Amino acid sequence: MNALMRRAVIGTAAVSMALSMAACGSAGGDKKADSPTSAAATGGSTAAPTSGDIGLLLPENSSSIRYESFDKPYFTAKVAALCPDCHVKYNNAQGDAATQKQQFDALISQGVKVIVLDPQDATGTQSWVEAAKAKGVQVIAYDRFAAGPVAGYVSYDNEKVGELQGQALVDALGDKAKDANVVMINGAETDPNAADFKKGAHTVLDSKVKKIVYEQSGEWDPKTAGQKMGAAITKLHKDGFQAVYSANDGMAAAIITALKNAGIKNVPVGGQDAASDAIQRILTGDQAYTIFKAYKPEAEAAAEMAVDLLQGKDVSSVAKSTSDSDTAKGVPSVILGAQVVTKDNVKETVIDSGLYKVSDICTGAYAKACAAAGIQ
Known part of the structure; x- marks a missing residue:
C-alpha cells in the first residue's frame, strides 16, 4: 500500500x-x-x-x-x-x-x-x-x-496510539503474554493512520507475545471484521489464540460477538475511540480496553x-x-496524545473529562457494573 x-x-x-x-x-x-x-x-x-x-x-x-x-x-x-x-x-x-x-x-x-x-x-x-x-x-x-x-x-501521535493498544493488550494478558498467540484485525489499508496504529502495535506485540498468528484488515467495517474473526476461528480453532487486537471499537464489537457465538471466553479484545458501548463492554468485562x-x-x-x-x-x-x-x-x-481506558480508570478518563455523563453509560443493564466500578 x-x-x-x-x-x-x-x-x-x-x-x-x-x-x-x-x-x-x-x-x-x-x-x-x-x-x-x-x-x-x-x-x-x-x-x-x-x-x-x-x-x-x-x-x-x-x-x-x-x-x-x-x-x-x-x-x-x-x-x-x-x-x-x-x-x-x-x-x-x-x-x-x-x-x-x-x-x-x-x-x-x-x-x-x-x-x-x-x-x-x-x-x-x-x-x-x-x-x-x-x-x-x-x-x-x-x-x-x-x-x-x-x-x-x-x-x-498515531504510532504512539498503536503502542498504547499493543501494551494494553499485553497488560490484559498478564503473565500469559509471553506464551500468547494473537489475532490482529487492522484498519483500512487506504488509511495512513491504520498503518501507524499497526506499526505501533507491532512494536510492542512482536517482542512481548509469542506470535501474531492471524492478521487481516477489517476495513474499519464491523461486518468485515466479524467475518475475518470467524475465518480466524475456523483456521486456528478455539484454543489457537489467546487475545485479539482490534484497531477500533466498532470492529471490536463484531469480533466479541463472533467469539461469543463460537463459545470462546476469556480472550481479551481491545479497541479504540472510547465509544460509549465500548465503555459499557469494558465495565462488564467483555472488552479489555479502548483508547481515549x-x-x-x-x-x-x-x-x-x-x-x-x-x-x-x-x-x-x-x-x-x-x-x-x-x-x-x-x-x-x-x-x-491519547490515553488507555480500562475498567479501573473509566471515571478518571471518559467521565471526569466530560466526554460522557454517568447517565450515558450507566443505563439499566449496566447500572450494576457501574456501581461495582465505583461509577455512580
Missing part, C-alpha cells in the same frame, strides 16, 4: 496548551452571513474577513460514532465562537470515497475557501487538493493525512486553524509542530 506516513518533527508535548480559547464574538449557533466574504473575494483588502463558509468533510458514521457525536458539534461550536458570522458547510461521506469527492467539488463550486477534510481514502486525494489549491482553496487534513499540498494537519482520544481539542484546533486561514492569518499560533507526508513536507500541525 502507498500509505502516507506522518512524522512530527517538532516537539509535541505542549501542543494541547496551544489551543487558544480567545473568541471574536458570542458562542451562539452557526449563522450564515448575508454577504459572505473571504480574503480572495475582497480583492486583497487589508481588512480580515469576519464571515465566510468553511467546509467540513468527515468520512463515515458506521464504524465509529465519534464523527457525528463529537467532531462535528465541537468543530461547529468553536467556529461559531471564533467567527459568529462564519458558516460551516458539513457533509459525511457515509464511507464512500466517490461521494466525498462529489462533496469536496461541490464546496469549491460554492466558493468555499477553506475545507477541513478527514478523507475516506487518504491515498486518493492528491488531485483534489492540488486542484483546490490552484483555485485558492486551502485544505486542512483532519485526523488523517490527506494526499496533496495540504495547508495544515490536526491529529494524534480527546476529540474536543482536536476539533477545536482544526476550527481555529480554519478560521485563521479564512481570515488570512498565520496558523503558527495554534500549530506548534510540523509534519511530513509522502506528498507534503513541513505541514503546520497540531499533534495530540
Whole structure:
C-alpha cells in the first residue's frame, strides 16, 4: 500500500496548551452571513474577513460514532465562537470515497475557501487538493493525512496510539503474554493512520507475545471484521489464540460477538475511540480496553486553524509542530496524545473529562457494573 506516513518533527508535548480559547464574538449557533466574504473575494483588502463558509468533510458514521457525536458539534461550536458570522458547510461521506469527492467539488463550486477534510481514502486525494489549491482553496487534513499540498494537519501521535493498544493488550494478558498467540484485525489499508496504529502495535506485540498468528484488515467495517474473526476461528480453532487486537471499537464489537457465538471466553479484545458501548463492554468485562482520544481539542484546533486561514492569518499560533507526508513536507500541525481506558480508570478518563455523563453509560443493564466500578 502507498500509505502516507506522518512524522512530527517538532516537539509535541505542549501542543494541547496551544489551543487558544480567545473568541471574536458570542458562542451562539452557526449563522450564515448575508454577504459572505473571504480574503480572495475582497480583492486583497487589508481588512480580515469576519464571515465566510468553511467546509467540513468527515468520512463515515458506521464504524465509529465519534464523527457525528463529537467532531462535528465541537468543530461547529468553536467556529461559531471564533467567527459568529462564519458558516460551516458539513457533509459525511457515509464511507464512500466517490461521494466525498462529489462533496469536496461541490464546496469549491460554492466558493468555499477553506475545507477541513478527514478523507475516506487518504491515498486518493492528491488531485483534489492540488486542484483546490490552484483555485485558492486551502485544505486542512483532519485526523488523517490527506494526499496533496495540504495547508495544515490536526491529529494524534498515531504510532504512539498503536503502542498504547499493543501494551494494553499485553497488560490484559498478564503473565500469559509471553506464551500468547494473537489475532490482529487492522484498519483500512487506504488509511495512513491504520498503518501507524499497526506499526505501533507491532512494536510492542512482536517482542512481548509469542506470535501474531492471524492478521487481516477489517476495513474499519464491523461486518468485515466479524467475518475475518470467524475465518480466524475456523483456521486456528478455539484454543489457537489467546487475545485479539482490534484497531477500533466498532470492529471490536463484531469480533466479541463472533467469539461469543463460537463459545470462546476469556480472550481479551481491545479497541479504540472510547465509544460509549465500548465503555459499557469494558465495565462488564467483555472488552479489555479502548483508547481515549480527546476529540474536543482536536476539533477545536482544526476550527481555529480554519478560521485563521479564512481570515488570512498565520496558523503558527495554534500549530506548534510540523509534519511530513509522502506528498507534503513541513505541514503546520497540531499533534495530540491519547490515553488507555480500562475498567479501573473509566471515571478518571471518559467521565471526569466530560466526554460522557454517568447517565450515558450507566443505563439499566449496566447500572450494576457501574456501581461495582465505583461509577455512580
